[in-house]
Amino acid sequence: MIGTFADEQHFDILVLPETNLILIASVIEPLRAxxxxxxxxxxxxxxxxxNGQPVETTAGIPIPVSASFRPGQxxxxxFVLSSYNWKKGATRELKFQLSRTARHRTLxxxxETGSFILADTSLLDGFSATTHWEDFEDFSTAYxxxxxxxxxxxxxxxxITTGGSLPTLxxxxxxxxxxHGYSLALEVSRLFIYEQERTRGDLLQVPAIGKMRIVDTRVQAAVKLMxxxxxxxxxxxxxxxxAGISARHLQDLFNDVMGVAPREHYLALRLNAARRKVIETRATFADIAAATGFNSASxxxxxxxxxxxxxxSDTRRRLKAKT
Structure with missing residues (x-):
């Protein structure tokens, strides 16, 4: 299941009317990136x-779809996406379809309120779940x-359940x-930095991977140095x-806050910088190695x-073949 996906993974995304535009983007844009x-x-x-018709979002912008939701095996x-008036969209037919398709789905x-639809279809019975903080008590009482x-x-x-658009991201x-590993997730996250904090005139970037949230200023300082x-x-x-602390303390903080060791985050930053050079430049691998802190091309x-x-070399050959 999660963590054992093949190189190319396909998602079916069911979007209900009155879904927030940003919620749809929060699912699709990281995959595109x-x-x-x-x-x-x-x-x-x-x-x-x-019904197979374009979905009218809360922004009034219709989202085209490929087909009506008629699952087989x-x-x-x-992914079931919903924001407002979920009960209106959770028809008896839709819940029957979800119950039937759940027998076959890997997940x-x-x-967001798609969690209500799954719960109302008994697909969350016995599972741990979450929802938007405003609806948490109502959800707990109802289910x-x-x-x-x-x-x-x-x-x-x-x-899987989420509590809103940014948690979905x-x-x-x-x-x-x-x-696909921490390096790729980190690079994607840097395209979607949505929390920033100003310190001494600098704009510190605060990436987010999974549940990671850099709120400790000492970890922020270490990340900026990296x-x-x-x-x-x-x-x-x-x-x-x-950063003003001991090496052991920084190691512990990194593991607590980031979920990885400092050297893993550092290596991911360097490899991402190297990958951009492999893709976007004609620099030799020896020069790229030197520019990203490796002691040799090998x-x-x-x-x-x-x-x-x-x-x-594989990366460059593959990209060259596509041009």
Whole structure:
């Protein structure tokens, strides 16, 4: 299931009327960005509506769909998106279709009030779940058979639920991380930085991967140093000293806040910078290695292959073949 996806993963996306435009984008745009950064189709998706007609969003902008939702025995993950008036869209026919398709799906996700639709169809019985914070108490009262958790998103086996648009973005970054690694998820997140904090006149970037939220100023300082020293990586002890804490404390903070060790985040930054150079320039691999803190082209190539499942040469050959 999650974390064991093939190189190309397909999602079915069912969009109900009165869904927020940003909610739809929060699902699709990270997948599109992952494809663009990877230089190949890691993800595909098909949009459905209950009746096959374009979905009227709350912004008044209709979203075209491929077809009406008439599931058979598809096994691809299914995302059910809903924002307002979910009861109006959760017809008896739709709930029957969801119940039937759930027997075959590798997972079903209730996005925002899509969680209500799954619960009303008994598809969350016995699972842990979440929903938008404004609806949390109402949900808990209406569906006591669901174990409600106050989180931005919850992944519990074959069920996923989210609490809104930005938590859904967090979720998609987490799914990308599980399927394709921290480096790609980090690079995608840097395209969707939506929390910023001003300190001493600097605009600090605050990326988000999964449930990661950099709120500790010492971790922020260490991340900023890493971004500024991609070419000449600093030892952990020096990073920690400049952040005002011990190396062990920084290690613990990173694991708590980011979910990874400092060296893993540092390496991801360097590899992402290297990958951009592989794709966007004609620089030699030796020059790219030197520019991103690797002591040799062979060491760079080994690390690149381990993270991206292809060598730098493979990347360039594949992209050249597409032109």
């Amino acid at each position: 992952a494809n663009r950064i990877a230089g190949r189709a890691l993800y595909r998706w098909t949009l459905f509506s209950p 598809e096994t691809d993950p299914l 079903i996700a209730g996005i 006591p058979q669901v174990n409600m958790i106050r989180e931005r998103f919850v992944i519990d086996g074959k069920r 967090d979720l998609m970054l987490e799914l990308i991380r599980r399927a 971004e500024e020293t991609v070419e000449t990586p600093l030892p952990l002890a020096r990073l920690a000293r400049r 060491a760079f190539s080994r690390s690149y292959r381990a993270h991206y499942r292809e060598s730098p």
